Amino acid sequence: MSDKKVRVRFAPSPTGGLHLGGVRTVLYNYLFAKHNNGVFILRIEDTDQSRFVPGAEAYIFDCLKWAGLEPDESVIHGGNYGPYRQSERKAQYRQYAEKLIADGYAYYAFDSPEELEKMRIDCKTDQNPSPQYDRFTRSKMRNSLTLSFEEVSKLLSTDTPHVIRIKMPENEVVSFTDMIRGEVSFDTSLVDDKVLMKADGMPTYHLAVVVDDYLMQITHAFRGEEWLPSSPVHILLWKYLFGLNAMPQWAHLPLILGPNGKLSKRDGAKYGFPVFAMNWTDPKTGELTEGFKEKGFLKEAFINLLAVLGWNDGTEQEIFAKEQLIEKFSIERIHSGGARFDYEKAKWFNHEWIKKLPATDYMPEVKQLFEQKGIVITDENKLSKVLELVKERCHLLPDFVQQASFFFSRPDSFDTDAIKPKWNEAKRLFFAEIVRNFELTGLWNAPELEHNFKEIAAANQIKPGEVLLPLRIMLVGGKFGPHVFDIAQILGKEETIARIKLVLSLL
Numbered sequence: 211m212s213d214k215k216v217r218v219r220f221a222p223s224p225t226g227g228l229h230l231g232g233v234r235t236v237l238y239n240y241l242f243a244k245h246n247n248g249v250f251i252l253r254i255e256d257t258d259q260s261r262f263v264p265g266a267e268a269y270i271f272d273c274l275k276w277a278g279l280e281p282d283e284s285v286i287h288g289g290n291y292g293p294y295r296q297s298e299r300k301a302q303y304r305q306y307a308e309k310l311i312a313d314g315y316a317y318y319a320f321d322s323p324e325e326l327e328k329m330r331i332d333c334k335t336d337q338n339p340s341p342q343y344d345r346f347t348r349s350k351m352r353n354s355l356t357l358s359f360e361e362v363s364k365l366l367s368t369d370t371p372h373v374i375r376i377k378m379p380e381n382e383v384v385s386f387t388d389m390i391r392g393e394v395s396f397d398t399s400l401v402d403d404k405v406l407m408k409a410d411g412m413p414t415y416h417l418a419v420v421v422d423d424y425l426m427q428i429t430h431a432f433r434g435e436e437w438l439p440s441s442p443v444h445i446l447l448w449k450y451l452f453g454l455n456a457m458p459q460w461a462h463l464p465l466i467l468g469p470n471g472k473l474s475k476r477d478g479a480k481y482g483f484p485v486f487a488m489n490w491t492d493p494k495t496g497e498l499t500e501g502f503k504e505k506g507f508l509k510e511a512f513i514n515l516l517a518v519l520g521w522n523d524g525t526e527q528e529i530f531a532k533e534q535l536i537e538k539f540s541i542e543r544i545h546s547g548g549a550r551f552d553y554e555k556a557k558w559f560n561h562e563w564i565k566k567l568p569a570t571d572y573m574p575e576v577k578q579l580f581e582q583k584g585i586v587i588t589d590e591n592k593l594s595k596v597l598e599l600v601k602e603r604c605h606l607l608p609d610f611v612q613q614a615s616f617f618f619s620r621p622d623s624f625d626t627d628a629i630k631p632k633w634n635e636a637k638r639l640f641f642a643e644i645v646r647n648f649e650l651t652g653l654w655n656a657p658e659l660e661h662n663f664k665e666i667a668a669a670n671q672i673k674p675g676e677v678l679l680p681l682r683i684m685l686v687g688g689k690f691g692p693h694v695f696d697i698a699q700i701l702g703k704e705e706t707i708a709r710i711k712l713v714l715s716l717l
């Protein structure tokens with residue numbers, strides 16, 4: 211790598227929810243920047259006014275903040291290479307487009323939508339079923355290549371709507387070395403004359419990405435592989451405007467695959483898993499698409515599972531903290547094939563992180579989940595003990611509510627049907643004695659309670675196994691939960707005894 215300061219960018223268009231693939235692009239940018247003591251930039255690519263969606267930009271920042279992948283330079287974070295929103299950079303693109311025209315690499319095109327449509331119909335043949343604006347058709351259209359200088363000047367001076375198109379060279383091979391795919395080559399004859407400046411005075415992505423990557427001194431550009439077919443246009447623009455030596459190194463990231471090919475928003479809805487980082491509500495339709503955050507994923511798990519979706523460190527290790535990822539990340543170990551997203555595996559990562567982190571790390575989120583179910587928790591000390599106790603059983607944060615509500619509010623129902631078939635007078639007497647013993651015991655802790663319980667069982671010639679399930683149902687309401695004497699310890703003397711008495715009255 212050259213000794214130039216590493217500068218990378220994530221360049222989303224604010225058009226909707228932030229998809230898994232987008233967050234993975236952010237992550238790889240971030241890891242690469244941090245690994246190389248570089249700078250991670252977030253550039254908002256909002257030149258397509260027709261696709262602008264209110265709220266989408268703020269949402270992207272929220273997602274990055276949640277995931278702990280904050281940029282160093284952006285609209286919010288500032289920096290010396292702004293503005294970081296393309297719509298605010300509008301004034302500077304035109305001069306580059308004009309330069310391309312002056313040098314013979316681009317041209318004005320005045321064709322109306324109707325004329326373009328007519329070309330698509332007239333030029334359609336069996337060999338060319340969907341004709342494009344390219345080296346075959348450009349000579350039949352109204353542009354500065356076919357019109358006289360005077361005509362063009364007149365059209366421009368009368369503000370006739372027009373676009374600027376690149377003039378793709380014929381039979382040239384454009385190649386570059388992609389950091390993931392190696393050498394990639396394209397025949398320029400197969401690429402159409404893409405629009406560079408639109409009639410509304412905005413650049414298209416093709417021009418803006420090159421100009422901005424140059425002005426922001428981007429050294430490495432990571433983007434989705436869907437952009438690979440456009441790369442010859444970008445390479446040529448680099449060559450024509452700034453020279454290939456100034457060009458960043460490209461890395462086209464492979465797709466993330468769902469159960470049926472490319473992972474889509476619809477897959478999420480269909481199979482019940484999130485596809486966006488955070489909940490996204492389409493402002494037009496009101497449609498809500500669930501996010502990983504709201505589904506109950508920890509950010510540590512989220513970035514871990516995304517990191518290994520298409521990358522590994524060369525060993526079998528799967529669990530990585532962010533600091534480790536920064537240390538170990540290398541582009542050479544990104545796979546060039548698509549990576550399949552497996553929701554069960556994603557939950558496994560979350561489970562591992564739930565177990566690994568101290569419960570106090572995610573206690574605020576869990577507390578909120580309890581509140582949403584009407585359980586207000588004031589004793590945080592108790593909550594943290596409970597969370598530690600049940601975390602082994604939780605894959606997603608809402609599982610805590612299911613696993614631990616009974617610690618904070620008495621169950622609405624008790625599964626007495628599970629006790630009744632084997633219930634008898636001996637067991638009733640046993641529990642009556644337990645109540646008396648528990649009332650008198652001075653030491654309220656799990657080992658002490660277990661010891662007393664087993665002793666009384668032995669004295670009554672009852673196998674502890676026969677009375678443990680009833681005790682669990684009395685305290686929990688059902689057949690689940692951690693070690694039953696740990697539960698009793700946390701519930702406390704009064705509540706434990708009250709629940710035993712209550713269920714005894716139901717039997």
Ligand code: GLU
Nearest residue numbers: 221222223255419432433
């Ligand atoms: N605005 C493009 C997108 O939304 C960015 C592609 C790039 O990173 O160059 O996908």
